[in-house]
Amino acid sequence: MAQGQAALLLLADGRLPAGGYAHSGGLEPTVQAGRVSDAAGLEQFLVGRAETTGFVAAVFAAAACERAVRDDIAALSALESELDARTPSPELRSVSRTLGRQLLRVMSTIHPHPHFALLGTAPHQPVVMGVAAAALGLGPRDAALAILHESVAGPAAAAAKLMRIDPFDVHAALARATERLDRLADAAANHADAPASELPSRGAPLSDIAAEHHRSWNVRLFAS
Amino acid sequence: MYASSPREHSSHKYSPHEHSPREPVRRDQGARRPGAMSSRAVLTTEADVLARSRVGVLRSQGALVLRPAHPKESEPLTHRRREVARVMLAAGAAGPLGGDDYSLDVHVGAGSTLVLTEASAMLVLPGPCGGRSHMRINVYVGEGATFVWLPEPIIAARGCDHEHDVRVRLERGARLVMREETLLGRHREPPGDFRTTLRVTHDDTPLYHQQLCVGPQADGWRGAAVVGENGAVGSIIAVDPAWESGAPATSAFHSSAILAPLPGPGMLVSAVAPDSLQLRRRLSAGLDTLGAPWAPRDAPLPEPEGHRDEVVSETEHTGAG
Numbered sequence: 001m002a003q004g005q006a007a008l009l010l011l012a013d014g015r016l017p018a019g020g021y022a023h024s025g026g027l028e029p030t031v032q033a034g035r036v037s038d039a040a041g042l043e044q045f046l047v048g049r050a051e052t053t054g055f056v057a058a059v060f061a062a063a064a065c066e067r068a069v070r071d072d073i074a075a076l077s078a079l080e081s082e083l084d085a086r087t088p089s090p091e092l093r094s095v096s097r098t099l100g101r102q103l104l105r106v107m108s109t110i111h112p113h114p115h116f117a118l119l120g121t122a123p124h125q126p127v128v129m130g131v132a133a134a135a136l137g138l139g140p141r142d143a144a145l146a147i148l149h150e151s152v153a154g155p156a157a158a159a160a161k162l163m164r165i166d167p168f169d170v171h172a173a174l175a176r177a178t179e180r181l182d183r184l185a186d187a188a189a190n191h192a193d194a195p196a197s198e199l200p201s202r203g204a205p206l207s208d209i210a211a212e213h214h215r216s217w218n219v220r221l222f223a224s
Numbered sequence: 225m226y227a228s229s230p231r232e233h234s235s236h237k238y239s240p241h242e243h244s245p246r247e248p249v250r251r252d253q254g255a256r257r258p259g260a261m262s263s264r265a266v267l268t269t270e271a272d273v274l275a276r277s278r279v280g281v282l283r284s285q286g287a288l289v290l291r292p293a294h295p296k297e298s299e300p301l302t303h304r305r306r307e308v309a310r311v312m313l314a315a316g317a318a319g320p321l322g323g324d325d326y327s328l329d330v331h332v333g334a335g336s337t338l339v340l341t342e343a344s345a346m347l348v349l350p351g352p353c354g355g356r357s358h359m360r361i362n363v364y365v366g367e368g369a370t371f372v373w374l375p376e377p378i379i380a381a382r383g384c385d386h387e388h389d390v391r392v393r394l395e396r397g398a399r400l401v402m403r404e405e406t407l408l409g410r411h412r413e414p415p416g417d418f419r420t421t422l423r424v425t426h427d428d429t430p431l432y433h434q435q436l437c438v439g440p441q442a443d444g445w446r447g448a449a450v451v452g453e454n455g456a457v458g459s460i461i462a463v464d465p466a467w468e469s470g471a472p473a474t475s476a477f478h479s480s481a482i483l484a485p486l487p488g489p490g491m492l493v494s495a496v497a498p499d500s501l502q503l504r505r506r507l508s509a510g511l512d513t514l515g516a517p518w519a520p521r522d523a524p525l526p527e528p529e530g531h532r533d534e535v536v537s538e539t540e541h542t543g544a545g
Contacts, residue, residue, distance in 0.1 A: 026449060033479060035448035048447030051437075084487035085423075085430035088494060090474060093487065180443070201421075203434035204450045205457055205494050212474060212482040 007136040011129070012146040014153060019102040023095065024158035024222035025049060025151060026207045029214035031162045035206065039166070042159055043173040046152045050180060052204040054151030056086050057096075057126040058188035059199050061147045062140035064130025066192035069139070073118045076127055078196040083124050086201040089208035091215045095224040099125040107132045144188035148181045158222055259352055260323030263287045263316070267340070269309045270333035271369075277309040277336040287317040288326055296341040298520030300401045300462075300511055302372050309336065313375070314343035320359055322351025322385055327360040334366035334395070342375040345407075345500075350383035350416060361390045365398040377405035377456070377500050380438065384416030396427040397465050400490075401518065403507060405458035407500050408438055408451070417441045424461055424490070431488040432461055451496055454480070456503035460493040460511055462518060467491070475513050481506040483513050 014020055027045065030036050036045050060083050067075045087093045100123045107128070108116040113135035119128060126147055133143035156170050191199055211224060263286030270280050284290045293312035295304075302308045313328070320326055332338045348357060365371045371392075380386065394400055404422060409415040417439035424432040436457065438445045451457050471485035481495035493510030497503035512519040 030448045035452055041448060044444060044447030045449045046444075046447075048444030048449035051442070051444040052450055081487070082430050082433065085433040088432065088434060088484065088486065088492050089482075090484050197430065201433045201435050203436050205436070205459075205496055206452055207449050208484070208494055209476075209480060209482050209496070212476045212484055213479070216476055 004136070004138045004142060007138055008133075008142045008146060011132060011136060011138070011142075012149045014150070014157065016103075016106060018106045019099060020150060020154055021157070022223045023099070023154055024162065024224065025155035026210050026214070026224065027155040027158050028162055028220060028222045028224075029210040029217075030206070033210065033213070035210075037163065039169040039173065042156075042163070042165065042170065043176070046155060046173055046177060047180065048204065049155065049207070050148060050152050050177060050184060052202040053092075053207060054148050055184050055188060055202055056083075056200065057129075057147045057151060058144035058184060059191050060124070060126035061130040061133070061143040062185075062188045062192040063194070063196065063199060064127040065133045065138070065140040065143040066130075068115055068131040068134035073115055073131075075196070076119070076123070076131070079127055079199075080124055082196040082199060083126065086199075086203075088203070089211045091211040091224070092208065093124075095211070096124045096126070097122040098223075100128045103128045103132065107135065111135060139189075140192035141185050141189035145181065145185040148184055148188075152177055152181070161221060260321075260325070260355065261286050261317060261319065262325045264327045264329075265290055265313075266329045266331075267311055267338075268331040268333060269336040269338045269369075271335035274307075275335065276307040277338065279309050279311060280333070281331075282311065284316065286326075287315060287319050287324070288328055289314045289316040293341060295339070297374065299339055299372055299374070300518045300520055301370060301399065302337060302339050303517070303520055305337075307337075308339055308370075308372075310339045310341070312341045312343055315346070318347070319349065320346075320357035320386065321349050322357050323353060323355035324351065324357040326358065328362070330361070330363045330371070332363070332365045332369040332371045332398075335368045336366070337370040337372070339372040340374070345376040345379055347379045347381055347410075348384045348386045348416075348418065349381045350385065354385075356385045356387060358387045359389070363390070363392040365392070365394045365400060367395040368397045369395070370399040371402070373400075373402040375403065375405075377407050377458075377503075378420070379407040379410060380415035380418035381410055382413045382416055384418060384439075386416070386418050388418070388420040390420075390422045392422070392424040394424065394426045394431075394463055398426070398463070399465065400424070400461065400463040401511075403458065403460045405456065405500065405503055405507070406436065406438075407456050409455070415439050422459075422461075424463070426463060426488050426490065429488060431463065431486050431490050432492065454496040454498060456497045456500050458495055458503050458507055460507050461486070461490060462493075462511070462514065463488075463490040465489055472514060475510075477509060477513055478506055481510055483510045
């Protein structure tokens, strides 16, 4: 992994202007519903998220990267429809496509590559992440790790604004999660060349339920 | 081991070795572990010239017993209709236990209608010699056919190691309503390792693909992103070709349940609940939201007083579409 480390940090940086900061990864409605109220609850939330929706996103980012590396952009449409089927909440499908569109816009500007023009107007975020990783010379495992990092770092950053919690406790949970993210990125990369229909899907029913409640609110701090 | 109703489980305690009376009646049917059971059942239906549905193949084996049946509960789509085929799945043996391998193939022929119910909840238990149990269900629903599938809950008992895999393939123009309910352990008991996967395709396009992993080998599922402290989780999938041109609106009708369109002509009711009775109520309430012919015409069970405050008021979710 000596090659490309700086590119991976660029892609996974929350300060990349791709709009990720506006999302709490489902933490806002979860805190509001009283399902997370302390540091232990937050850590369980983050672990559950990494193991389910985070892992699925990582698998699809790895698969998209693998296809982009071998210039098989036509194969990405099957990933799009399989990821739709693995995202039961229409709100979360829409959030993923919004984040995908924003990441695509940033990447086409800061690091142009012919693949970006072939992705359509609103591709899923993991698909864009995979293609962007390939464009930066990174591999499937890097794409998976970048998206896993975001799946926990996003809600962790939002936690300070949503609940009374010591930021050191939040980052202690992130520190404990690092081995898990590495392991999940390895597992996701192992699926990278599998047919789209056979890619794993790990559901998170409460995340779907929370997202559909959240979108009906008139006033909210985060977009999701 | 089967229970007569999901409610009975919340008041009844089993010992992990209660399966022993089953041993003498079991036959080894090619499975690898001593005492393990392999059962394969097949069910097909076809439409006759008068558009009545008939059962073609009804093959039971071992633990999977299929028999023609009468209506069991009020049915979406087929309520009080006589020309449809009704079959009930009953247990020929306790299980599945660790090491057991069950499979069920269902073929709903073009233009026919099948209602498949289940006699009792399915309790998944550890085997006498350890090992993983499997249940694979493959469903094919032909053009213009309708499949109404109302199984009882699956109960993942402590110590179980089970892989449940359901694949549903719908041809264009097929209709479906299916329910799945999982209880995470018996009363005050943590579940064993339990992985359940459901994949539904419509006209060869994926519509729904979800896996739920719980138990000691899975991490984070007790967190608030997955199932939290709930004891029951389930869903209903409804597919109607009429929704090709626009599905009904989303409804967050309960704090722990939603009705939402799938990416295709399908709707999902997804719910979590403390127990099986409340889960069934929430799932049924979601289906009721779709109106006729999805809502069973018999009056739904009212929510008990203590839970009524959780129901989201009409004004709060009308803007959610």
